């Protein structure tokens with residue numbers, strides 16, 4: 001453990017503020033590893049005055065950065081991608097150490113960072129606008145995409161490094177300055193990433209304030225970010241209740257938002273499914289990251305005729321899950337992020353029983369050091385149960401049965417969230433219906449692939465209470481820029497649109 005921390009210089013008292021220099025005048029934040037509950041870091045957080053300093057530095061850096069040609073901005077992200085390649089294993093291990101996901105997933109998360117960097121480098125030469133035919137003679141219409149200003153990223157503990165990269169890799173090539181407020185549960189991984197970004201900026205002679213860091217209390221600095229008109233876009237990942245607040249406060253000042261909120265993701269398993277493949281996908285979706293992905297599989301909507309077989313096979317697979325130290329490559333499921341998360345899971349299990357559900361497997365709190373280990377849970381449930389309607393950020397999987405396909409689709413969409421979804425079927429008609437406008441209402445809909453583990457090339461995000469934001473691939477970059485429509489007159493007279501004659 002010590003070794004990993006030393007590799008990133010994360011020893012002694014650290015500072016949570018960065019604008020080219022490291023500083024902080026707020027309270028101390030302590031970081032504990034969920035592996036055994038040990039203290040792994042002490043950080044002097046940024047306070048309200050520090051916040052002001054960071055915003056001023058970001059504003060100054062933006063004035064220079066916005067005029068650097070985009071393909072040159074791309075070179076910085078190429079160098080960041082290379083730096084991440086070099087540190088993939090160490091950073092992956094640090095993610096495991098601080099938030100508890102297994103090392104394979106920790107490294108996978110860093111790989112997502114590398115992938116989005118590659119994507120953004122190509123993008124830096126493709127920030128295209130359109131040209132339009134003008135209705136007036138000798139006129140040209142076109143649109144340009146300009147940098148926005150300062151972008152704030154508020155990230156959650158579960159993807160403590162990748163969410164930052166999905167935002168900043170695009171935002172930096174789009175020409176913006178960035179301020180990152182990470183989860184208070186994962187400050188060390190944020191400091192490590194910012195140090196790597198600092199090195200890259202220095203090597204390339206770029207003001208590191210374009211990648212500033214703000215480790216601080218939500219009610220001090222987080223609140224200020226939301227209210228601050230100088231922050232043009234807030235990209236926030238977290239719970240739906242957090243998203244309602246962010247959306248309301250930023251919306252009141254007509255700022256832009258990307259909201260990546262809760263999911264309640266289901267897999268429909270039909271009688272025509274490849275059972276083997278479905279089982280593997282369910283296992284990864286429900287247990288991966290100890291059920292703490294926003295894309296985790298929470299509901300299985302299974303046809304009555306195959307329900308018992310699926311449940312029996314799932315239970316025997318769950319029995320094989322090796323639970324323990326996430327840094328041990330043999331472990332399949334690590335701890336939950338903290339004891340508060342375990343309490344939430346135990347409370348949900350109580351509610352499942354009270355609301356008429358039935359625990360079929362697991363859901364126990366294990367007596368390991370640190371107190372963050374549980375057994376994954378399978379429960380028989382009804383879709384309309386209150387607890388099923390909520391996102392419990394834990395490895396709890398609800399089994400819900402259906403009789404006809406339309407009922408399966410209705411149950412599938414009958415939740416307030418709309419992030420990810422999937423169907424396992426080899427029936428062409430069912431697969432297409434699922435992807436049609438009358439099918440899944442989620443931002444992500446898959447066939448014969450689980451709900452989690454999306455590639456960076458697609459736009460990532462969801463509908464309804466998931467918030468409607470999109471980040472990562474496709475044309476998600478557009479929200480990090482402002483669109484300008486230009487009309488150029490090369491006629492020798494002034495011609496008004498709509499054929500208006502004025503004062504002639």
Ligand code: UN1
Pocket residue numbers: 112158159237292293294295451452453454455
């Ligand atoms: C999240 O849980 O916040 O699709 C993001 C996935 C990952 C991203 C998860 N690529 O599971």
